[in-house]
Amino acid sequence: MIINMNLGKNSYDIVVERGSLGRAGELFDLNRKVLIITDDGVPEEYSKCIAKQCKEPFIECVPQGEESKGFGCYQRLLSFLLKKGFTRSDCVVAVGGGVVGDLSGFVAASFMRGIDFYNVPTTLLSQIDSSIGGKVAINLDGIKNIVGAFYQPKKVLVDPDVLKTLPLRQISSGLAEAIKMSLTSDKALFELFENQDINENIDEIIVRSLEIKRSVVEQDEREKSLRKILNFGHTLGHGIESSENLGGLYHGECVALGMIPMCGKETRERLVRVLRKVNLPTDIQVDVDSIISAMNHDKKFDGETVDVIFVNTPGEFEIKNITKDELARIAKERL
Numbered sequence: 001m002i003i004n005m006n007l008g009k010n011s012y013d014i015v016v017e018r019g020s021l022g023r024a025g026e027l028f029d030l031n032r033k034v035l036i037i038t039d040d041g042v043p044e045e046y047s048k049c050i051a052k053q054c055k056e057p058f059i060e061c062v063p064q065g066e067e068s069k070g071f072g073c074y075q076r077l078l079s080f081l082l083k084k085g086f087t088r089s090d091c092v093v094a095v096g097g098g099v100v101g102d103l104s105g106f107v108a109a110s111f112m113r114g115i116d117f118y119n120v121p122t123t124l125l126s127q128i129d130s131s132i133g134g135k136v137a138i139n140l141d142g143i144k145n146i147v148g149a150f151y152q153p154k155k156v157l158v159d160p161d162v163l164k165t166l167p168l169r170q171i172s173s174g175l176a177e178a179i180k181m182s183l184t185s186d187k188a189l190f191e192l193f194e195n196q197d198i199n200e201n202i203d204e205i206i207v208r209s210l211e212i213k214r215s216v217v218e219q220d221e222r223e224k225s226l227r228k229i230l231n232f233g234h235t236l237g238h239g240i241e242s243s244e245n246l247g248g249l250y251h252g253e254c255v256a257l258g259m260i261p262m263c264g265k266e267t268r269e270r271l272v273r274v275l276r277k278v279n280l281p282t283d284i285q286v287d288v289d290s291i292i293s294a295m296n297h298d299k300k301f302d303g304e305t306v307d308v309i310f311v312n313t314p315g316e317f318e319i320k321n322i323t324k325d326e327l328a329r330i331a332k333e334r335l
Helices: 020-027 044-051 071-083 098-113 124-130 160-165 168-185 187-195 199-219 226-231 234-242 251-262 265-277 288-294 324-334
Strands: 002-005 012-016 033-039 056-062 091-096 116-121 135-140 143-150 155-158 305-310 318-323
Touching (some): 012 199, 044 056, 056 071, 098 116, 124 160, 124 168, 143 234, 168 199, 187 199
């Protein structure tokens, strides 16, 4: 299946097809120098499969984890491109999860003011969410994604077959983003989570999640208005993720926790049941004030207020501008 992201001159296709990793040479323009960026948590077979289909491939592997999404790895990769004589006619291919995609995209966006970038997401979370939309970034001083750009890929290849090597906890983490999008935009998808077998419907979940995000990004590429709904669960979620006491939680687990306080009572109860069904956390033992403190550098804050997404009924949302104190009160009452 091909989903087209219609962004004028920045338009591109998202190919969702089992076995498509072996067709990357047909789907991408790899008849040139290609820097394939991956991490040591991704099976080597995936980057090697891409490399076999390139005219002049180079594979660079970074350490797994958020630590690689910083200036050290960023500079090393730019230096590698320079050393190997890459030009504006060459390209970067990301093979990995959200960290690899964000890092690779920002490298491509900034080298020679921009070279072609392809994304091959290998985690469910990145297949569903982070691989499309054009947000690329690195972290600085412990603050996630504070240095970055909007830079759309040339094409995205989503091969659900690669999920077979993914740990179950990573699958659950990825499902959090799909649940997020179902709550704001697709009542029927949320009901699928409630009533049907998740594993049997994983391809449909991926496609419907991508279609929701595609629609939002097409209407608001630079996050001026509607695209803010994609931050549902992320305002508190990023605070949880950045809190020093909770470093062991995955991104999707933090988003799951961040959604709970932002739902009406009945929807909150339904959400908690769904989160438990897919093995995501529904409570934490931590001082909420420390979470709010960790959010001080969040890009979504405008002074002392922040736009927060609330969902009272699945498939519907409301954007409210509230203060940090109000956000803290809601979190303490409901989380």
